[in-house]
Amino acid sequence: MEILIPALLTIITAATPLLFAALGELVTEKSGVLNLGIEGMMVMGAIIGFVTVHYTGSATLAILASLMAGALMSAIFAVLVLQFHASQVPTGLALTIFGIGLSALLGQSMIGIAYEGLPIISIPLLSSIPVVGELLFKHDILVFLSILMVFAVMWFLYRSRAGLILRAVGDSHDAAHAMGYSVIKIRFLAILFGGAMAGVGGAYLSLAYSPLWVEQMTAGRGWIALALVVFATWRPGRVLLGAYLFGGITILQLHAQALGIGIPSQVMSMLPYLATVVVLVIISSDQARIKLNSPASLGKAFHPSR
């Protein structure tokens, strides 16, 4: 028990950045757009958040700035893909490379500076419950927000009219267009949401997870988030599950090593990707299951004139 609680707490912090980025990408993909630029948007969120907190001292402002940074990055992608019909895959990759480069440039003077990290919020009464209180009600604001966002996205996609339209656009943009919905506008908003969420995920890295700035500090988490969306078969609830599972694997293998349990750490490092491959195999073995949740127009360009 002594070890269990700190270990679980660490899992939560490891899962939170993945959860933000993956939820954002989920909504983007549900509208039929594949944005491979998560890593670049995250890393931009990380640096902008860090710069903001360094100069203003305000964590709230920093989170908002990261959100804006991620959204702005995704807006570039949105304009290229939606307005100029650029192919989504290379454009997303370019966005990642651009984000890594730009963040390194912006962050030159931030190397070697420390920040004490986001303040921890204890919810009164609830946080004093033994074990459960510490696990569930004593975190920084972003952890709470990430969980709230899961339910918000769930409600939006499956309970709201706007969500229904978004899914319609993702499944058949031609049909949605024929019904009079603005495919471009809806996709633009979905991409912006995805960027904003990736930006906040990045902010979590530089403000809470390891509160400092070093180049490329996302270290591939954008790609894990991308894998997570597929792993979750485009369901927000499963994204939550997957993020904690992926985070859990990372942390548990570190603990296993420290305890001297002999699982090769290399195997553990590849587990998230392996799990994604397995899920891909399973869902593609059953056509009906793919159709159920994956957006049918994913990655296809939309030309309203045709």
Add this chain to the structure above:
Amino acid sequence: MLRKILLSSIIASSLGLSGVAAAETKVGFVYVGPVGDHGWSYQHDQGRQAVERALGVKTTFVESVAEGADAERVIRKLASSGNDVIFTTSFGYMNPTIKVAKRFKKVKFEHATGYKRAANVSTYSARFYEGRAILGAIAGKMTKSNVVGYIGSFPIPEVIRGIDAFTLALRKVNPKATVKVVWVNSWFDPGKEGDAAKALIDQGVDIITQHTDSPAPLQVAEKRGVYAFGQASDMAAFAPKSQLTSIIDNWSDYYIDRVKAAMDGSWKSTDTWDGIKSGMVEMAPYGDAVPQDVRDMADKIKASIVDGSFHPFQGPIKNQKGELVVKAGEVISDKDLSGLNWYVEGVEGSIPK
């Protein structure tokens, strides 16, 4: 991975365009991480800047180059665009460097931490284990739980040598102390390095040592109120209370010497393995938490390494099974040290294969 490949191929192709006439001496550098890592690549870049300042030569660097086939392309590009000396600063660049060196006989290559040489390829490395021994002794005096945490990157001899030197010195001062090792399979992943530090602290270690490049473990140590050692550069800014000291890589003097030699024609293929004595390995100032008697002890060990009266790998040394491997009075040879692949007594767990 993909982003790294794309990134470095873009950089590599842009380098090709910027090649200018080779009248002046040009020096190229290849780094495995970003120059902003505040660790390994950062220190190599400090060396590059020192070369530029001291000799006024033109330098180029390519950062975040993945080890392997990609590195070969970047090194070849640097060679074909007129660089006279090329420093390849990671172990994994060894074979690519040798391969490119065969085709560019006039270019002088300097490969860090490798063991393959050629007429135009030198190798160089630093005896970081000398610094590790000092850290180990300090840890032995400072630990209360008698369990010390060690965050490793990859299980290669360079890292294992550090763990062993640290543990030997630790147990010389404090025979009850042991070392827990956690591998993160990355040179550079602040989040994961921090997580590894948390996992170790949760399991009762009260000092964190690392052989990875970011200051994240120190931040965790500072927050959790345990001690830690910095890596590659002085990381006190991230852990003003926790950092006891830090090993600092200082490549500047070596880089200046080698480029100078290439300029005046005295460059020869050599194998350099320098330590505290030559200044290649430096120690950061002690943190406030280190009491005077521990400082005196550490200074004494440092002096004895410099004057040669003490070697971190002098016997008696036992392996994990408790078998005597190195007898009293003997020292592990440089050749054996360069391929070291076993833990000494006092390290917990086994080396991942």
